[in-house]
Amino acid sequence: MSQPAIHLRGIGKAFGATRVLEGIDLAVAPGEFIALVGPSGCGKSTLLRIAAGLESPDSGQVLLDGRDVTAVRAADRDMAMVFQSYALYPHLTARQNMALPLVMRRLGRAERLPFARLLPAVGNKLAAIGREVAMAAEMLKIAPLLDRKPAQMSGGQRQRVALGRALVRHPRAFLMDEPLSNLDAALRVHTRGEIVELHRRAGVVTLYVTHDQEEALGMADRVAVMLGGRILQVATPDAIYRDPVDVAVASFIGSPRINLLPARMASGGVAQVNGHAMAERIGAAAGDVVTLGIRPEHLRLETAAAPSRLPVRPERIEFLGAEALVHCRADGIAAGLIARMAPEAAERLRGLPTLHAHALGGALLAFDARGARVARTDVSAMVLAHAG
Numbered sequence: 001m002s003q004p005a006i007h008l009r010g011i012g013k014a015f016g017a018t019r020v021l022e023g024i025d026l027a028v029a030p031g032e033f034i035a036l037v038g039p040s041g042c043g044k045s046t047l048l049r050i051a052a053g054l055e056s057p058d059s060g061q062v063l064l065d066g067r068d069v070t071a072v073r074a075a076d077r078d079m080a081m082v083f084q085s086y087a088l089y090p091h092l093t094a095r096q097n098m099a100l101p102l103v104m105r106r107l108g109r110a111e112r113l114p115f116a117r118l119l120p121a122v123g124n125k126l127a128a129i130g131r132e133v134a135m136a137a138e139m140l141k142i143a144p145l146l147d148r149k150p151a152q153m154s155g156g157q158r159q160r161v162a163l164g165r166a167l168v169r170h171p172r173a174f175l176m177d178e179p180l181s182n183l184d185a186a187l188r189v190h191t192r193g194e195i196v197e198l199h200r201r202a203g204v205v206t207l208y209v210t211h212d213q214e215e216a217l218g219m220a221d222r223v224a225v226m227l228g229g230r231i232l233q234v235a236t237p238d239a240i241y242r243d244p245v246d247v248a249v250a251s252f253i254g255s256p257r258i259n260l261l262p263a264r265m266a267s268g269g270v271a272q273v274n275g276h277a278m279a280e281r282i283g284a285a286a287g288d289v290v291t292l293g294i295r296p297e298h299l300r301l302e303t304a305a306a307p308s309r310l311p312v313r314p315e316r317i318e319f320l321g322a323e324a325l326v327h328c329r330a331d332g333i334a335a336g337l338i339a340r341m342a343p344e345a346a347e348r349l350r351g352l353p354t355l356h357a358h359a360l361g362g363a364l365l366a367f368d369a370r371g372a373r374v375a376r377t378d379v380s381a382m383v384l385a386h387a388g
Contacts, residue, residue, distance in 0.1 A: 003066050005030040005205040006051060006173060010060035013046055020046050022229045024060070033199050033206045034234075035216035038226035039252070044209045045177055047226075051207060052175050053077050064172065080166035082176040086158045088150045094161045095133055095146040101169045102129045129168075136164045139201065140194065156187040163198060174199070174206040180215065192219055213253050217241065225249045247371040250293050256325060256338045258365075259299055261292045261310075271366065274332055277308050278358075282366050283375045290374060291367045296340035298363035301326060301355040309356035312337055317346050328355065 004027035011024040020043045028034050036044040049055040051062060053074030062070045069077055080101075088097050103112065106125055116122045137143040140160045150158050159179060166174055179195070180188045196219050199206050210216055216223045217237040224234045233245050244250040250258050263271040263278060265288040271279045273292065284290050302309060312328035315336065324346035328337045337357060349355060366374040 002030060004028055004063070005032070005065060006207065007063040007066075008047065008051060008060070009063060011047065011050060011057045011062075012059035013043070013050065013055070013057050020229050021050075021057070024229075024231055026224060026231060026234065028205050028207065031203050031205060033196075033208065033219065033221045035208045035210060035220035035223050036226055037210055037213055037216035037223055037253075040211060042226040043229040044211075044226050048175050048177055048207060048209050051173075052079050052081050054081075078169075078171050079173045079175050080169050080171035082162050082166050082174065082179045084178040084181050086150070086162045086182075088158055088161060088165075090150050093147050093149055094137075094142065094153070094164075095130075097150075097161055098133045098136060098146075098164045098168055099129050101165060102132065105169075132168050133164070136167045139167070139198070140164050154187075155183050156191055159183065159191060160194065163195070167198065167202065171204065174202075174204055174208075176206065176208045178210055179208075180210075181212075188215075195219065213255065217253070225252060227252065244365065245373050247291055247293065247367040250365060250367070254295060256296050256340065259294045259296065259337045260335065261294070261330075261333060261337075263290050263292050264288070265290060273310055274330065276310050278310065279364050279366065284366075284368065289369050291371075293365035293367065294359045295363065296325065296338045298360040299337065299339040300358050300360060301328070301339050301341075301349060302358065303349075303352065303355065305356050306358070309358045312355050312357045314349060314352060314355055317350060319343055319346070328357065330357070 006028040008024055008026045011021050013021040024047055036047065038044050046055060050057050053072060057070065061068050064077065092100070106129065107122065110116060111122045117126065134143065137146055140163060142157060142160045142164060145153060145157055145161070153161070180191055183191060192215060208220065217240070220237060222234055223237050223240045225232050225240060227248050233240060233249050240249065240253055244253065247260070251260065261273045261278065263273045265282065265284045265286050266272050267286045269281045269283065270277045271282050271290055271292060278292055282290065301312070305311070310330055312330045315327045315329055318325040318327065323340055324343040326339045326341065326346050326349060328339065330337060368374050
């Protein structure tokens with residue numbers, strides 16, 4: 001692996017007696033887009049601020065291209081921050097907001113005085129800045145908005161101006177702190193695509209903080225799942241979803257949530273739920289308590305009983321257009337079960353008092369009592385030799 005563009009090594013942080021970050025280690029490759037995802041209060045924004053130089057860690061190092069910049073101030077790290085609140089100056093136009101970082105970087109204090117614009121050298125610098133702002137505006141499709149002030153723009157337009165202000169700097173990294181959370185659902189999806197396209201064109205390493213798992217899975221090259229001040233897993237979106245290393249990751253990622261079933265191990269590596277053999281060849285000892293995880297799209301509901309099928313009571317059907325969710329209850333399991341299926345399949349189950357649940361073969365996850373994934377040679381979810 002090449003040298004990381006950003007390496008957060010052993011980062012720890014506390015506010016008073018409250019530990020916010022615990023030994024975070026994250027390496028971001030050149031040109032990579034990594035999403036930090038987790039619930040509110042997990043420490044993801046604090047970690048981003050430490051990377052930017054806006055907060056100092058209590059322990060650990062921030063390395064940029066192998067250089068220790070832990071003690072370097074934010075202005076000298078050459079990173080562009082995009083905030084949830086846009087942070088635009090209300091008295092400046094979009095053009096002036098976007099140009100401001102370049103004006104501050106390229107013009108001295110005397111050159112920024114009003115009369116200095118009349119000097120040829122200053123005029124040439126301002127013209128070059130204007131061309132760069134225009135190019136960024138064309139890329140983000142906001143050229144018609146350049147002479148408007150923030151109050152004259154929609155939330156999505158203001159966010160694109162904030163992105164343009166970051167883009168014109170040609171930074172070594174984009175750091176984005178929940179930039180889409182103030183937008184409505186339709187605009188959020190549209191702007192999400194724009195950010196991905198911006199990253200593709202600029203080729204700049206991006207750290208993106210969000211609590212929205214759809215944003216994280218849909219935008220990033222890799223996803224870092226944070227809970228309780230720790231990174232539990234860093235992997236591709238597909239691996240995070242299909243191969244979580246911890247029950248907490250499996251529970252947080254996925255909508256609807258994953259179905260979790262308490263089970264007890266019998267002999268021969270068989271896991272039983274309410275006496276039904278739900279999975280086999282699981283690497284846990286007889287008598288151990290495990291948790292079986294089944295994604296809603298992998299949960300099958302049948303009308304016929306079988307020893308490897310769990311009896312459930314359907315409670316309601318939730319139609320969502322292209323798909324439907326069937327909500328069920330099973331004896332002894334506190335949380336309800338959810339099966340995702342085609343609407344016509346769900347309609348055929350309407351009115352039935354009892355159904356029998358099993359998982360699509362091989363699509364079941366198993367976790368031990370501590371929440372860690374259980375090692376096994378093979379998992380055949382509810383697929384035993386006698387299953388129908």
